[in-house]
Amino acid sequence: MRKPTLNLPTDYLSATNNLTLVAASARLARELRYAFDYEKIQADEKVWVRPQIQSYTQWLLNSYRQLGSRHPSLALRSVISNDTFLLIAQQQSPSEEVEMHASAIVDAWHLAWDANLWTDFKDIRTTENGQLCDDWFQRIRRCLDREKLITVAEIPELLQRAIERHDWRPQPITTFGFKDPGIASRNLFEALTRRDLCHEATESPNRIEPSTQRLHGFEKSTEEFNTLALWAREKLSEYGPSATIGVVINGLSQSYPVVKRSFESIFSEVKDITRLVAIDSGQPLIQHRVYLDFINLLRWTCGSLDYDVLLQLAKSPYLPRLKLHRKPQKWFRERMTIREYRNRLPRAERSVLDRVVQLAPTRPDQPIAFADAAEVILELLRLCGYTTKSEDEFAYLDGNAIKVLNDLVLRLAQVAAIRPRISWRRFIDLLEIFAGDQTISVARSEAPIQVMGRDASSNLRFDALWVTGVSDVDWPAVPRPNPFLPRIMQKRANLPGISHEQMLEDARVLTNHWRTSSNEVVFSYVSQIDKVASQPSNLFADLSRENDAEVGASIRSLVDGFELIEYGHPWSTFSVSDVIHEYQQPYGSKIAPEKVKAATRLLRNQAHCPFKGWAVHRAGLSETETPLPRFPTAAQRGSLFHYVVAEILAGAKTQAQLEILNDDTLLAAVDKVLEKSDESKALPARFLMHERMRLQRWIKEWLTFQVQRREPFEVLDVEKEVELEIKGLKFRGYIDRIDRTESMERIIIDHKTGPNYLTKNWDPELMSDPQMPMYATAVEACDGLAYLSIYRTSDGLKCRWQGIGTSTQPEVSDGLDDGVGNFTSLTELKDAWRERLTEIVTDHLDGKADVEPVQDDVCRFCHLSNLCRVYEDPTLNYVGGDED
Amino acid sequence: MSDVNASLKQALTPPPDQDQRDTAIDPTRSFIVQAPAGSGKTTLLVTRYLALLATVNEPEEILAITFTRKAAQEMRARVIEELKSVSKEHARAAMQRSAERNWQLLATPQRMHIQTIDSFQQGLVQQLPYQSRLSLDYETIENAESVYREAVGNTLERIAARTASFGDEIAAMVAAFDNNPDNVWDLLVNMLTKRDQWLEHIPALAGGALSQVDADLLADQLQQARASFCKRRQQEFIDAISVTCGLWEECVELVAASKPQKNKPESFYGMDDPSDWDHLVYLFLTGQDSWRKRISKREGIPSTDAVLKDSWTSVKEELENTIKPEQLSKLRGLPSDELTETQKQDLTNYALTLLACVQELNQLFDSQKIVDFTERAIAARRALRVDDAPTELALALDYRIRHILVDEYQDTSIAQNDFLNLLMEGWEPDDGNTFFAVGDPMQSIYKFRDADLTNFLTAETGGIKHRQVEKLQLTANFRSSTHLVDWCNSVFEPILGSVNDAELGQVAFSKSIEMDKVALGSRHGLTIIESEDRKHEAELVAMKLRELHEEFPSDDIAVLFRTRSEIGAYFEAFRNHGVRWRGVDMESLSNFGVVRDLYSLTCALIDLDDELAWSALLLCPLAGIELRDLEVLREHDRAVDMVLAQPTERLSDIASKIINRIREPILDALHNQHRSLRSRVERAWYQLGGASAYAIHSDPNSEPVIKDNAQHYLDILEGFENDYIDKDSLWERVESALATENNPSAYVEVMTIHNAKGLEFDHVVLPALNQMTRHEQRLPLYVKQTEFGTVMAAQNQLEPDPMHSIMFKDEAQRNKNETSRLFYVGATRAKTSLWLFGTVKDLEKNPNANSFLRLIREVTLPTDWEEVPAKDTPQDELTGARIWRRIDPNFHFQVPTTLPEFEANVILDEAPESARLDQIETLLSSPIAIGHLVHGELQRMVEVGSLDLPDSQRVEMWRNELRNQGFSARQIAEMLETVQDQLERTVASDMGRWLLKADHEQSAVEVAYTTSNGSQNRISIVDRTFVDEGTRWIVDYKTSMIPDDRNVPLDQKALNHQPQLIRYAEIFERQESLPIKAGIFFTDVAELVEVDVSIPARKAVIDSRSLSEMHGLNDKTFKPQELLEG
């Protein structure tokens, strides 16, 4: 058991029962209780009366209650929590525009009471911010009066008056650890002292003469934390089980994760680190899954949630009965309401969601009784299995999180006092607001390593102490006066944190305490800020001058054996390795043709890259479903255009017929498509209106382009199904269109919307679009093939042919250009295609899986780069996803 | 490296611009100082700062603004150093002042406000919350891109919402982009990033935060702004040529005489129509913007009209002498003053869409309690714009800002400059306050961050709004060798030109004077390879680097790139030639296998169903499963089972071995959920062999690369603050993070020119001279902030807006000018030698437009070039199948270091306590609240020693409290009735009165005891105890309000509490030896039921004790008052 970090006031041990010890902070009270219990245990006692040790706030509340029980008229009001007060402040904001400043106003309120600024309050109106504050305070006062409420900040003055005017005698107290109490508290203590009801505790003097003090700068804060964790371990080893090791972290709450992790890695064999290390600040509740699952479930009842949040809910260990899909589904939209989601589920799986929907208020914006809202929450949680006992793997931290959550709902209940009815949505908003400043702490008193913020360290003593953050910019701290109270008032009242002089003085006092509170002290700072050297605070000028070399060396020697100082982990011994084996694996396993599901997709993937063909079609690693985006995709819009073209071509088969089409006919085709297609159904009205105009423009441009073709043509087929058998696999596809020209040549045409469709994709060697070659091979009578693309440029819409094979249609192609390699005839090219397609299929059947992207840019749209490691190959010019 | 004598000489000879330097220190005057590369700008700033310190009342009165945090930190460090050493006169004076005024400057250096504009604004808005309308609670985030995206998405969704404001306008705007929201998304995101540059300058928008915006007013304002913009451009031209008397008039006459349709001079009122201006340009410039050599009838001046022709010739000559062709060509294609209906419509659609985006963004900010830097900057300016701002500011800050120093003034944006002006609002003519800006317009390379040269150039010529400033010019270059200074002068003078044009971002070159610095090895080289073979160039660069290092082993060498693209080839060559380099922010972190594998591991651990991640993990060097085996493993339903399930015999031996090896660490990571995610990933990674699986002998750089990048990735992971980790956002962050390789043995630094700004190196290599930036794209919308307001122009293909072309052209020109400056910055980083490399397809032809090579080609002599013919080695063929790597399947992880052993009184291997999640239900429960009141009242009765029932005031107090706990009025009434009823019964009953008697022996209420078993303490609270006739009584009150309980007999109910009472009995037995009786007092019926706590009874109970009883969980209920703590 560790030693206490402070000494109980002299004689306190014996003077139990009726003597109340009031500590300046809850932290201190906790430590005093620990010290008390420690003494008892050391004396081998088994049972003792719990000492009356209270924190100041606790004592104020108790005293207020006691006052109420003796003189009800003096303490009639009920005390509100800080959250409720914040809410009142918000509600009482003079205008909506300034509501956001409520929390600063609450701070100002506390300051004003603590320092008893009221006696000289006239200067409040000398600044605009002050005027706002004054108006705000008045409104708050009126509200508190009306609702018979009181804030904690007001209690000291009230108690003082009760003592002085009404001769109320509370229990006597001893105060502990009040270094510089505010005026209101000081007045209260004085009033008590005059009646001999208050003594200041004198801690039994036990000043330690520190043997060593060191100062050390670290390049990065991670290094600093890792070193101090390692140091703590060494001290623990040195001082044994009763050790008290203190670590003071500047800005502890922000650093919590890093601090926790540093200790976790240094004490890597310890399962439950909280028993060794108590970190005062905890993890913010709102980061914890226990809260996130809870609040998201509630949010879902009154709005839509992002699909990734829904996936998280699906995996929630706290909502075991909710049973959502754990993997993205085809029908997922980017955001979904609970009703949309439920409607997509098969009937059998709907029951829980059905109940959730029933339970949640149908109109989330309508006010309901507060208690009813709370009841709904409880019901919902029960329904989703939230209240079941946790599995072992969800640790104590969860338990704490749940407790905090409990408190949260309870505190929320208090709001009912000022808002008896509340809308469901607002209720959830409030929960969120209240959750904002909650932390889940698992600081255990008995842990030998105590990690705390600066203030908490001010009364404590340790065997060894490490203090971080002593660079010249961080220490002394920068004054942070409250902006709503005019500076002159704050200065006059000498409020804390008002001036540099004061901060310097405070820093001196605390620094002196640190220097004398432990056998050895290490002060540290980060010596590189933005890659520029920073200095230690001037308060350590003596240390850096006298001991620099020795200090540096001593810490160095401690950590030199471990690389962790740079790399954050005691296991990080990197090495140029002898244990790496190299191997090749150009193939997976073979597969029989009858087991293969033939699809043009397979041809394309295998053509793009053998590894991709293998991974997708043999290892089943298709791309993860992405949710349907909020707006129509390029593909959907392309389809719409395709439908319109098909619609037009259904009625007009020849160039002559196309030529005489008028705008009305075009528009009619567009309208027909928009009316019928699934793609257009989801479009909002405004969007649809513009989409109609777009399609009209596009189809007109397209038509003009058709009409301009030099040789007349006839459309023979639209959406023609073709089949091609390769090595026993049957590949099926639909040709957009087959034209026959006047000279009786047949051309296969693929309509495309976009500029990137080029014949080079058909080069048998570097084939990235095997579909057209496949069509050309499958259709006997084919004299040419072409992409007909329409797309937008910065100069307007443009149509373009990219084709091959025929010379009678020079606008379609220049014949066999060299985009596809050197071939003298289409027949020869078709042979090469057939050969290549056969090779692709053979490769697939053989399980070929080489990482060999056919062109650089196929990788850009591939989801497999983390598996195939293409980026590691210097011979390939790998360009990742969204390179700018 | 420089010669000792030379440096000695240099130290002794004052630089030629010494008097300018001396003047610049004068703390009573305001200056703008042009300080070219290497001129010792920081020293000047520091000295002036010190000089000012000696004159002020408080150090806060001086505000020194730097461009980066690093620069601020550097300057502060320099100041402190000077103050500490007090070796210089100004430092001594400053220290003396500090002592006089008791500043304690060295102990509180924060008082010296040397900071970036961002951080100063942060402090300011915190002190002026009312004026800035920014909450103090909001956290400022560095990168708000995802929030912008979201805001734009929400804005676009308004198209669908029938009632949303601006839905029609947004739809119309999107329609102009093919009706495709994706096409506008990036554009709008970009506009949101820069909203401080336009929002406030469209007054109709700035005011109309959430209310309706007057579309006509908006259109008016936009029209006004653009008209003034054009007018000014014309006026500037007139001003420029008016230096020659009568030239402008002659121009007008020529236009009047030659312009078609306006051939009657008497009806020509003078250049009131844009076409007049077009004609003016047409008269003198060719389509390529060069001076016309001849004039003809086509241009309206027939050769027959000798007078007119002569006049043209003389005017042209004059013009050629006075201005540059660009100054004239700027006037081409100006729009007319009035917007057409389409333009009006387009622009209002755009503007309102933008406003809607801003509204959506603000909503997101509010709901997430965050702001971005831009918002804070806007708020800061807003705060300073209110009436009486100077006074409020002074009152809020408690001092007045009297001196402003700005470093890198050329890189300030218009908005930042506005802010600086606002800070000076209220300065009086003779108050002695000063403004001091220093910078080098030739080094302005932050256009992408909205740096606007206008600020510097206008300040130089016309001063700033609130202060007259004098212009100073430094010329001495302390950095580079004489040779390099000369070379740079000769090359960059023609490249940068001699004209200042703020609007087009053009800066005249100003010469540096070398400080007679002779350095060994001072030279330069320019190597051009005639081919597009990047690898060849990379090889030459690598060889040069080796050569330099061999010759000057202790010098620092840098390779500076213009962009990050295509650097892979260079790194490859460095690797092959054994160059040891340190890349600073050159490559995306996602380029590294080690990072990708860590990412896969992370995804696998957070998503047991992520097939891609689990498969990637299995294929990576940490495992190294082969493809055939992966096929088998993929048959598992759940991805995680590939690792967790026992291997089947269908797997190869090696695969089974691997799976068995990796299972342990994976399980460890999956089970220890209470560790942070980073911890788990990190541990698992080490255990899988991460530290050994990557670094290879053949690549000396690989080790530091792995360390740094793995660490960097883990830090990013740690930065994710909540338990929901979105894999996509994680990946986005990884991709946008830049890798740094902290190679300790590196002798070459590789970085971008932007990153090298402000640094210097002995030797600099500038490769890839032919690299160009992306082809100048015509953006659909241009927005420019001018002093007349925001000028906007949108693309419209059906009815093109001439303003749009002008703005496009201007932008292209500005980019071109910035390219020249970027080149200048790169070249001037060198102290001793400079090496340039490039490739070009055909030496006869012009290199890529917009490339450095093009620039230098035009101004250097061919003799300066070393031309290297292309290598005709064949493209290296791919050799066989690729090599996969994996860690030895027998690898066994061993903890590599022994950490100090320790002994602690805690149980190390104990599984964490399980938690109970069943307490939420107890909230808001009226039985518990009733229990509290009754308990409290019974306690009070004993304490006060009176059995009086509570009076009305007390009841009132309760009512308040219950209301405060969330109970409804109806509930409260019922509850109070119950409480009073129970109290009445108790007091009325004999048993009750006996229990509550205050004068019992050892009477006590609510006594808390701590019991200890040596390692664990627990607390028990006894409601009531006393000694009566030699017997210790222990009583617990139960209000018994649980409805289901009603039918249970009292005895039975009491028995439920037996374990608890037994525990209490044990407590007393430890302290005394009195006989003990214990019981439950049911307040609803006022009956005390005795419970057997005797030894035999205890034995019976032990077995049936529930776990929760043992842990005393039921003892504790929530007390609202406790929650007020902290």
Ligand code: SF4
């Ligand atoms: S990323 Fe490229 S190399 Fe890797 S599988 Fe996909 S296509 Fe093949």
